[in-house]
Every structure is written in structure tokens, then in C-alpha cells.
Amino acid sequence: MSQKxxxxxxxxxxxxxxxxxxxxxxxxxxxxxxxxADGSAYIEQGKNKILAAVYGPREVHPKHLSLPDxxxxxxxxxxxxxxxxxxxxxxPSRREIELSKVIREAVEPAIFLEYYPRTALDVxxxxxxxxxxxxxxxxxxxxxALADAGIPMRDLIVACSAGKAEDTIVMDLMDTEDKQGSAxxxxxxxxxxxxxxxxxxxxxxxxxxxxxxxxxxxxGCKKIYAMQKEALRAKYVDAKEVEE
Amino acid sequence: xxxxxxxxxxxTPGDLLAEGDYIAGEDTYKEDNKIxxxxxxLVDYEEKRVNIVALKAFYIPxxxxxxxxxxxxxxxxxxxxxxxxxxxxxxxxxxVLTRSFKPQRNDLTEVLDVGDVVIAKIVxxxxxxxxxxxxxxxxxxxxxxxxxVRVTPTKIPRVxxxxxxxxxxxxxETGCHxxxxxxxxxxxTGKNIEDExxxxxxxxxxxxxxxxxxxxxxxSQMIKKEKEKRKEETEDESKT
Numbered sequence: 001m002s003q004k005x006x007x008x009x010x011x012x013x014x015x016x017x018x019x020x021x022x023x024x025x026x027x028x029x030x031x032x033x034x035x036x037a038d039g040s041a042y043i044e045q046g047k048n049k050i051l052a053a054v055y056g057p058r059e060v061h062p063k064h065l066s067l068p069d070x071x072x073x074x075x076x077x078x079x080x081x082x083x084x085x086x087x088x089x090x091x092p093s094r095r096e097i098e099l100s101k102v103i104r105e106a107v108e109p110a111i112f113l114e115y116y117p118r119t120a121l122d123v124x125x126x127x128x129x130x131x132x133x134x135x136x137x138x139x140x141x142x143x144x145a146l147a148d149a150g151i152p153m154r155d156l157i158v159a160c161s162a163g164k165a166e167d168t169i170v171m172d173l174m175d176t177e178d179k180q181g182s183a184x185x186x187x188x189x190x191x192x193x194x195x196x197x198x199x200x201x202x203x204x205x206x207x208x209x210x211x212x213x214x215x216x217x218x219x220g221c222k223k224i225y226a227m228q229k230e231a232l233r234a235k236y237v238d239a240k241e242v243e244e
Numbered sequence: 245x246x247x248x249x250x251x252x253x254x255x256t257p258g259d260l261l262a263e264g265d266y267i268a269g270e271d272t273y274k275e276d277n278k279i280x281x282x283x284x285x286l287v288d289y290e291e292k293r294v295n296i297v298a299l300k301a302f303y304i305p306x307x308x309x310x311x312x313x314x315x316x317x318x319x320x321x322x323x324x325x326x327x328x329x330x331x332x333x334x335x336x337x338x339x340v341l342t343r344s345f346k347p348q349r350n351d352l353t354e355v356l357d358v359g360d361v362v363i364a365k366i367v368x369x370x371x372x373x374x375x376x377x378x379x380x381x382x383x384x385x386x387x388x389x390x391x392x393v394r395v396t397p398t399k400i401p402r403v404x405x406x407x408x409x410x411x412x413x414x415x416x417e418t419g420c421h422x423x424x425x426x427x428x429x430x431x432x433t434g435k436n437i438e439d440e441x442x443x444x445x446x447x448x449x450x451x452x453x454x455x456x457x458x459x460x461x462x463x464s465q466m467i468k469k470e471k472e473k474r475k476e477e478t479e480d481e482s483k484t
């Protein structure tokens with residue numbers, strides 16, 4: 001695919017896109033952009049472009065899947081055929097099926113599923129352009145779409161990754177760092193509960209490095225959380241300004 | 245016992261609203277003696293009770309609620325009605341037809357067909373059973389005329405206003421009859437389409453600006469302005 005980069009981090013300690021080790025990519029978040037969905041959100045994180053839509057709670061189809069004591073949460077993570085360099089088959093791949101499960105399980109603890117038994121809640125995550133750490137960006141967008149749909153939640157969910165490029169632990173991996181770096185640690189967090197809902201590690205890290213990576217990812221989460229709240233508010237401030 | 249938000253301030257899910265001896269009200273929850281928001285909305289303190297007035301929510305049936313729904317399916321002994329809730333509602337034939345009916349003889353489509361709109365009341369509902377409706381009360385039943393608007397159910401109280409100030413004002417100014425469903429569906433019936441359209445735009449505006457104060461006055465001004473504009477337009481037309 002892309003040519004092999006000599007160094008992921010230059011002599012000045014800057015990364016391929018000029019970031020420092022503890023710097024996030026440029027993030028833009030919008031909430032409520034799909035009129036036909038009950039809730040929706042769009043996130044741009046560096047070159048990542050991800051759309052999340054929530055439908056429900058609604059009737060469960062097929063009916064036998066409905067749960068007598070809680071809401072059924074369904075999640076679909078899908079990458080558009082044009083989201084990566086080489087055309088990707090639109091059929092869900094093994095990786096996408098796994099990520100659907102990962103995202104579902106990361107947002108599940110935040111939702112009061114037991115409030116609405118015998119119903120289903122659908123979360124659709126569509127990756128329009130992918131550039132590393134899409135699962136984290138997807139979780140950020142999905143949780144905003146849920147909040148936008150008016151689903152009762154314990155907390156918002158934020159996610160951020162950290163990893164190892166060359167010999168440094170860096171925050172918010174991009175695609176090349178993910179592929180050529182030696183480790184990737186995605187973390188999802190409920191910031192007010194201070195509870196981690198997703199923690200994965202791919203690659204090799206020493207115990208100290210792992211701890212460092214988790215802390216760096218958590219730091220990133222807190223920064224993104226502020227942006228998340230800002231995006232949720234932005235939907236309603238317009239009308240408020242009219243008043244003044 | 246501190247509170248962390250001011251009244252009418254916007255909170256997002258997970259925000260810590262109050263700590264200590266408080267009661268978790270609407271769209272909030274309590275954990276370890278702390279009260280958090282469960283939905284995006286405006287904070288409201290009511291003595292010891294902490295509420296969130298959600299800016300977006302969906303309708304959950306409650307016994308006694310008056311709802312407006314659409315017939316989606318006809319069964320052997322009743323209709324399935326979409327009341328824009330997560331659960332479909334059931335309206336039984338015996339409730340609508342006063343005389344006893346036999347599925348072999350009576351054709352239910354003659355009474356209510358798919359797509360018909362009804363105003364009904366919820367008679368039973370719990371976690372394990374779908375809501376059941378009745379139309380056996382005055383002012384309930386099939387809707388024959390008017391326009392429907394959908395708003396977020398939590399905003400229905402805002403459309404009604406304090407002691408009904410908003411809704412009586414809209415009714416008076418537009419000359420329309422307005423039925424509010426607790427499920428967020430509003431039926432507007434007026435003498436002509438122009439009146440209905442006016443009421444419709446007014447309700448849409450209320451929904452958009454429900455979280456601002458002094459809304460009733462602004463809305464009444466808006467109606468007056470709109471009316472004048474329309475009057476001028478008709479006068480211009482009659483001149484030419």
C-alpha cells in the first residue's frame with residue numbers, strides 16, 4: 001500500500017503529521033445531522049470520517065429476539081467501500097463483525113437497558129473514511145447519537161487510543177502508526193463514573209509502557225469528552241441566542 | 245448538600261447535578277447519594293427533587309394518557325395502533341362497536357382502516373404487556389379532519405403553558421381547535437388551511453425554542469405579525 005516510512009517520529013520528537021506524542025488529531029463533532037434517524041452524530045478525527053445513527057427504542061424484529069427484562073441493543077459497524085485506499089468489499093468482514101460487538105459492549109454499560117423491556121435499539125456506525133483508531137471515534141460518535149436520540153444514559157462514553165510508535169508511547173494513533181508501530185491500546189471511558197468500558201491491547205508492551213499508554217489514552221478521553229459535551233450543547237444554543 | 249447546576253441550565257447525560265439529601269426526579273438517577281442527569285435537558289430543582297426537562301425523548305405509555313395514533317394493522321378482533329411509542333397499542337373491536345360483533349360477519353375495515361387516525365385513551369399498560377386503548381369516551385374516536393404535528397413528548401407541557409396559557413392563546417389567535425396527545429402528536433383542525441398552517445408553524449417554533457423563557461409573549465407577537473402579513477397579502481391580491 002503506502003510506502004514504508006523511515007521514521008514514525010523525527011529528531012524533534014514530532015510525528016508524521018507534526019503532532020507531539022500527547023497531542024490529539026484535529027476533531028470536529030456534529031450532533032443531530034440526520035433527519036430520518038432518532039439520533040445521529042458525525043465525527044471527523046484527523047482523516048477519519050464517521051457517521052453514527054440511532055433508531056429506537058422500537059419493536060423487535062424478528063420477535064423471538066426480544067428480551068423480557070431489558071432492551072435489545074444491536075450495533076452495526078460498517079466501512080464504506082471507498083473508506084480505505086484499496087476498495088473494500090461492502091459485505092461485512094470478520095473484522096467489522098468483531099468491531100460491531102466491541103462497540104456494542106463498550107456503549108452497553110451506559111444505557112439503562114432495563115427501562116424498556118421487549119424493545120430494540122439499533123446503532124449504525126458507518127465509516128466513510130478510515131485513518132486508524134476508528135473504533136474509538138465510532139464509540140464517541142455512537143454515544144453522542146444515543147444521547148441525541150434521548151436514550152436515558154448513565155454517562156456519555158468517550159474513547160481514545162494510545163500506542164507505541166518507534167520507542168515512544170503516543171496518543172491517538174493514525175493509520176500508519178497503527179500499522180507500523182508496535183502496539184495499539186484503545187480505551188473507552190465513562191468519564192463521570194470513572195469506569196472503563198473497553199480496554200484492548202494489540203502488540204507488545206512492557207508493563208510500564210502499558211500503564212503509560214492507558215494513562216495517555218485516558219488523558220485523551222478527557223479532552224474528547226469536553227468536545228463531546230460542547231457538540232451536544234451546540235445543537236441547542238442557537239435558539240438560546242435568539243432570546244438574548 | 246451542594247447542587248452543581250443552576251435552574252434551566254443545560255445538562256448532558258452523566259453530569260453531576262446534586263449531592264446529598266436529594267430525590268432523583270424525571271430523567272435523573274441516583275448513585276452513592278449523588279444525582280446525575282440521564283438525558284440532555286434543562287435542570288430543574290423542585291425543593292428536594294432534582295429533575296431534568298429533557299429536550300429530546302420518546303413517548304412511554306402511561307395509564308390514563310390521551311394519545312393520537314394511526315391504525316397500522318387490522319386483526320381478527322381489533323386494530324394495532326402506532327402511538328409513536330416503542331410498543332404498539334391494541335384497540336379491541338368490542339370497545340369500538342357497541343353491539344356485539346362476530347368476526348365472520350362484521351368487517352373491521354368499515355369502522356377503522358389502515359391509515360386512519362384515532363384519538364384514544366390508554367386503559368392498561370405495564371412492562372410485560374403492550375398498551376391497550378379505548379375510544380369509549382366523549383371526544384375520543386376517529387379523526388376525520390385536520391393536520392398532525394409531532395413534537396417531542398416532553399415538550400407537550402410547554403405547548404400547554406402555565407395553566408394552559410399558551411394553548412388557549414394559540415386557540416384564540418388562530419381560531420383552530422387543537423387536540424394534544426400525550427405521545428407528542430398534535431391535531432390541528434381549523435376553518436381553513438391558512439389557519440391550520442399558522443397554528444402549525446407556531447407549534448414548530450415552540451418546539452424549537454421550548455427551552456427559552458418568555459416564550460408565550462414572543463409567540464403571541466409572532467402570530468400577530470404573521471396575521472398582519474397575511475392580511476396585507478390578501479389585500480394586495482384583491483387589488484390586482
